[in-house]
Amino acid sequence: MASQYWYTINNIDELDTPALVVYPDRVKQNIATAIRIVGDVTRLRPHVKTHKSIEVTKLMLDAGITKFKCATIAETEMLCMCKAPNVLLAYQPIGPKLQRFINLIQTYPATKLSCLIDNLTAAREISDSAIKNNIVISVYIDLNVGQNRTGIKPDEGASVLYNECKSLPGIKVIGLHAYDGHIHDSDLTVRTAESDKAFEMTKALKEKIEQNSNELIIIAGGSPTFLIHAKREGVECSPGTFVYWDKGYSSFTEQPFLPAALVVTRVVSQPDATKLCLDLGHKSIAAERELKTRVFLLDAPGLEAVSQSEEHLVVEAGKEHKYNEGDLI
Numbered sequence: 001m002a003s004q005y006w007y008t009i010n011n012i013d014e015l016d017t018p019a020l021v022v023y024p025d026r027v028k029q030n031i032a033t034a035i036r037i038v039g040d041v042t043r044l045r046p047h048v049k050t051h052k053s054i055e056v057t058k059l060m061l062d063a064g065i066t067k068f069k070c071a072t073i074a075e076t077e078m079l080c081m082c083k084a085p086n087v088l089l090a091y092q093p094i095g096p097k098l099q100r101f102i103n104l105i106q107t108y109p110a111t112k113l114s115c116l117i118d119n120l121t122a123a124r125e126i127s128d129s130a131i132k133n134n135i136v137i138s139v140y141i142d143l144n145v146g147q148n149r150t151g152i153k154p155d156e157g158a159s160v161l162y163n164e165c166k167s168l169p170g171i172k173v174i175g176l177h178a179y180d181g182h183i184h185d186s187d188l189t190v191r192t193a194e195s196d197k198a199f200e201m202t203k204a205l206k207e208k209i210e211q212n213s214n215e216l217i218i219i220a221g222g223s224p225t226f227l228i229h230a231k232r233e234g235v236e237c238s239p240g241t242f243v244y245w246d247k248g249y250s251s252f253t254e255q256p257f258l259p260a261a262l263v264v265t266r267v268v269s270q271p272d273a274t275k276l277c278l279d280l281g282h283k284s285i286a287a288e289r290e291l292k293t294r295v296f297l298l299d300a301p302g303l304e305a306v307s308q309s310e311e312h313l314v315v316e317a318g319k320e321h322k323y324n325e326g327d328l329i
Helices: 024-038 054-062 073-081 096-107 120-132 156-165 188-210
Strands: 019-022 067-070 086-089 112-117 137-143 171-178 217-220 261-264 267-272 275-278 304-308 313-316
Touching: 024 054, 054 073, 067 073, 073 086, 073 096, 096 112, 096 120, 112 120, 112 171, 120 137, 120 156, 120 171, 137 156, 137 188, 156 171, 156 188, 171 188, 188 217
Parallel strands: 067 086, 086 112, 112 137, 137 171, 171 217
Antiparallel strands: 019 261, 267 275, 275 313, 304 313
16 A cells, blocks of 8 residues: 555454444544534533544544543543533433433542433432432533434423423523534535524524523534534534544535544455455444435545345456455555
8 A cells, every 4th residue: 555645554464353443533623623613612512422432532632632432331421521511411311321320420529420301200210319319410401403302392392391390309401402413415505504594493492491591501403503603602513423524524625624533344255256245244334325426435536335144245356356365455
């Protein structure tokens, strides 16, 4: 592999595959770019679901980031282990997950932990459990602004939920959470219009329930709408993909982030004269995209995926190809 390529790995033959490889200098540059875009580092609350790692979390902490968002108890614990000052579990913990969350609050008192709620039943359960453990849990009301996955619509029902939660002694509502992950049009103008429409509902709800007290925090957006929310005064932004970036986001040309992570794979077999089998199954590459666009082979763009299973990816290489078993891609 020619040394002029940014992704060159000098000891690549020593890697077992499939292997996720991360380029720290590019990660640092992406973190710096995100801080520059948002302007005030205290308004940046990156989602760690992309990297899930202590190493990248520490790079963010070193850059001055103090607020984080995550999706699982394991990610929450990782952030606590890194002594992250402020962590939102962007999930509504119910059942055994709630006790696991409370255990983290008790084990890591130096980290200010919070979670989401979107209904009164869960809010009461969280409050009751907090009271039993002699703590008060900070919560954000999760708003459904179009994702249609979790959250309560930002209308009168959300206002009622907020007022009802104010009477629950085990929780304290400190903000609103509005994730607009359904907005990912390649045209920035269209994306901005859709994001503005969704955000106006959140803003109106905040103004209604605050009664001019200005006490609630709004956490909004992900990577596709990051630049849009970064321009909103006082809003915390929570992009996640930015840290490694994504080939699937290449249409977002206004976002100056760099690819900072790749997967290395090997040719393990040749099922016939024109096909190769790589050790790149959907345990290694997510299967949510259509097969033809699921993986982009950076240094072998002529190969075309034809099938994938848990441990294997079969590609069409064409007649008289030059690949052999053991070749790295």
